[in-house]
Amino acid sequence: MGSRRFQRHSVCDVFRVNYIHGVNLSNVRLNQFRNLAAAEVQLSPKANLIFGSNGAGKSNLLEAIYYLCTAKSFRGASDDEMKARDAEFFRLEGDGKAAGQSVRIEIAYKPGEKKRLKINDVAEPRVSSLYEQFRVVSFGPDDVELVYGAPSVRRRFLDISIAQIEPLYISLLWEYKKTLAQRNALLRDLGEAYESLGAIEYEESLEVWDEKLASVGLAVHDARRRFLRSVSDLASGYHQSLTNMDGDFVMEYSISPRLDDYSQCAFAEKLKSRRRRELMMRQSMYGPHRDDITFSIGRSDCRSFASRGQVKTATLALKLAVVEHIGNVCGEPPILLLDEIYSDFDRARLDAVSGLLSSMSQVLVTTSKLEEARDLTIFDNILMVESGKVALHGTHL
Amino acid sequence: MFKSAQSVERLIAELTRLPGIGRKTAQRLTFWILKMKKDDAARLAQAILDVKEKVRRCSICSNITETEPCHICLDSKRDRTTVCVVEEANDVLALEKSGEYRGLYHVLEGALSPLDGIGPEKLRFKELVDRIGSGVKEVIIATNPNVEGEATAVYISKLMKPLRVKVTRIARGLPVGSDLEYADQSTLSKALQGRQEF
Numbered sequence: 047m048g049s050r051r052f053q054r055h056s057v058c059d060v061f062r063v064n065y066i067h068g069v070n071l072s073n074v075r076l077n078q079f080r081n082l083a084a085a086e087v088q089l090s091p092k093a094n095l096i097f098g099s100n101g102a103g104k105s106n107l108l109e110a111i112y113y114l115c116t117a118k119s120f121r122g123a124s125d126d127e128m129k130a131r132d133a134e135f136f137r138l139e140g141d142g143k144a145a146g147q148s149v150r151i152e153i154a155y156k157p158g159e160k161k162r163l164k165i166n167d168v169a170e171p172r173v174s175s176l177y178e179q180f181r182v183v184s185f186g187p188d189d190v191e192l193v194y195g196a197p198s199v200r201r202r203f204l205d206i207s208i209a210q211i212e213p214l215y216i217s218l219l220w221e222y223k224k225t226l227a228q229r230n231a232l233l234r235d236l237g238e239a240y241e242s243l244g245a246i247e248y249e250e251s252l253e254v255w256d257e258k259l260a261s262v263g264l265a266v267h268d269a270r271r272r273f274l275r276s277v278s279d280l281a282s283g284y285h286q287s288l289t290n291m292d293g294d295f296v297m298e299y300s301i302s303p304r305l306d307d308y309s310q311c312a313f314a315e316k317l318k319s320r321r322r323r324e325l326m327m328r329q330s331m332y333g334p335h336r337d338d339i340t341f342s343i344g345r346s347d348c349r350s351f352a353s354r355g356q357v358k359t360a361t362l363a364l365k366l367a368v369v370e371h372i373g374n375v376c377g378e379p380p381i382l383l384l385d386e387i388y389s390d391f392d393r394a395r396l397d398a399v400s401g402l403l404s405s406m407s408q409v410l411v412t413t414s415k416l417e418e419a420r421d422l423t424i425f426d427n428i429l430m431v432e433s434g435k436v437a438l439h440g441t442h443l
Numbered sequence: 444m445f446k447s448a449q450s451v452e453r454l455i456a457e458l459t460r461l462p463g464i465g466r467k468t469a470q471r472l473t474f475w476i477l478k479m480k481k482d483d484a485a486r487l488a489q490a491i492l493d494v495k496e497k498v499r500r501c502s503i504c505s506n507i508t509e510t511e512p513c514h515i516c517l518d519s520k521r522d523r524t525t526v527c528v529v530e531e532a533n534d535v536l537a538l539e540k541s542g543e544y545r546g547l548y549h550v551l552e553g554a555l556s557p558l559d560g561i562g563p564e565k566l567r568f569k570e571l572v573d574r575i576g577s578g579v580k581e582v583i584i585a586t587n588p589n590v591e592g593e594a595t596a597v598y599i600s601k602l603m604k605p606l607r608v609k610v611t612r613i614a615r616g617l618p619v620g621s622d623l624e625y626a627d628q629s630t631l632s633k634a635l636q637g638r639q640e641f
């Protein structure tokens with residue numbers, strides 16, 4: 047960790063590490079997913095280019111691949127939104143290789159029912175097992191929301207990224223959510239009584255939930271802090287390489303609650319000292335559900351001072367950092383999905399990105415204009431998407 | 444939908460009210476009962492009535508019993524210095540099957556869950572405190588390893604603090620999200636042996 051801290055990355059030497067395996071999906075089948083009614087797609091384990099006009103369904107194909115790896119949309123869409131209109135259900139299947147093993151994933155969703163997940167033909171009730179298969183990182187037009195959007199967007203980014211590295215993090219989050227719901231229910235009840243009586247009954251039962259929130263909350267903080275510590279140095283390295291300027295890209299974790307010492311005791315004490323406020327608000331006001339990240343370039347807050355272009359570059363640097371971090375921790379880099387990247391960046395930046403693509407594991411890139419795609423020679427599989435249909439265009443142009 | 448005779452519909456509806464039984468299963472059970480011999484059906488009905496009429500809760504530990512107090516509280520060979528605290532009476536059944544435990548029980552009749560309106564006043568905590576005076580040296584907390592069970596365990600440990608009794612928590616060897624009821628017997632024996640001081 048220490049030596050890495052001051053290391054500057056040039057874009058090209060980052061992926062020089064030789065990964066033993068390459069994680070990739072070789073065949074993906076879609077059924078009633080958004081506008082893709084029925085499609086079977088063969089993918090190359092290296093660089094895939096997907097082109098088609100706007101609205102043809104390119105991003106939907108990437109979203110489906112992301113869903114096969116995480117059971118979530120990279121756009122934060124709900125399962126119902128992803129189901130084709132008028133369809134009863136959607137269903138996705140994927141075959142590929144992860145950690146040197148063949149893996150088959152099947153996911154089906156029908157409104158009003160639990161998602162159905164099968165891994166290698168065996169029904170799997172836990173989503174966390176899915177996260178142990180294919181890791182994935184996406185970058186697209188919506189990712190500027192990481193800077194401009196609500197804190198919940200940034201927490202979702204943290205949670206999905208960490209879950210891919212530590213699948214047990216999902217159970218931790220789930221435990222936190224349940225604890226939070228219980229504590230909020232109690233604060234609602236006690237808050238009402240507090241308002242009418244001016245005193246708290248059963249304060250000792252609230253203390254129990256304080257302790258639980260603090261102990262689980264601290265574990266969530268720890269995982270998020272560990273992740274951000276590794277990723278923020280990598281991200282500023284990529285930012286440096288992509289921009290060639292010295293304005294340092296810095297990410298700062300703003301933890302809720304702020305404490306001098308992050309111990310369960312201090313956390314619980316904080317809750318106790320803010321008892322009145324929480325009772326008046328009738329909900330938990332402190333904890334990981336209130337965490338946030340702030341981004342700055344050259345000490346200025348990105349959200350207020352950076353241009354949209356600067357924000358795009360910064361978020362790309364962040365995503366590339368996550369790719370490398372996952373590769374470092376898991377031994378193989380994740381599948382990388384780049385949605386409409388060509389229209390957003392200038393030539394210099396795209397050249398830098400192209401340099402990266404050739405040394406990655408599996409990559410899928412979408413574009414609406416073939417002539418925009420640079421360095422077309424790196425792609426060994428080109429797919430065409432037109433009005434909800436996917437066709438193989440060839441292995442060369 | 445196919446509508447069957449009214450009494451058949453009524454049985455299906457009653458069975459659907461049981462936990463874990465959907466309409467399909469209820470239909471299957473109903474048609475199975477229809478095919479039963481009349482004596483067998485009568486025995487089933489009588490068994491259901493018997494548990495409602497003869498079975499009550501033990502006044503000491505709140506275990507389900509036909510005697511008062513229950514056979515565990517009555518058994519002079521059991522270790523009266525140890526009390527194992529569980530959420531429900533079926534947890535007693537699971538721990539008894541493991542054959543490992545020789546002490547007494549205390550059934551709370553639930554776990555703390557503000558979402559369900561269950562606060563400390565709804566559980567048998569006061570009765571637990573009252574029992575500690577009579578020679579109890581160790582309280583083993585065997586609430587479920589989920590959020591509600593953990594919170595309940597913390598609450599009990601706070602309650603026991605001024606009473607100078609040893610408090611242990613059954614080891615978290617049980618898979619997260621699983622209830623005692625579903626844990627197999629060897630997991631339970633291991634959990635009991637590996638209990639830790641709270």
Ligand SMILES: [Zn+2]
Nearest residue numbers: 501504513516
């Ligand atoms: Zn009894």
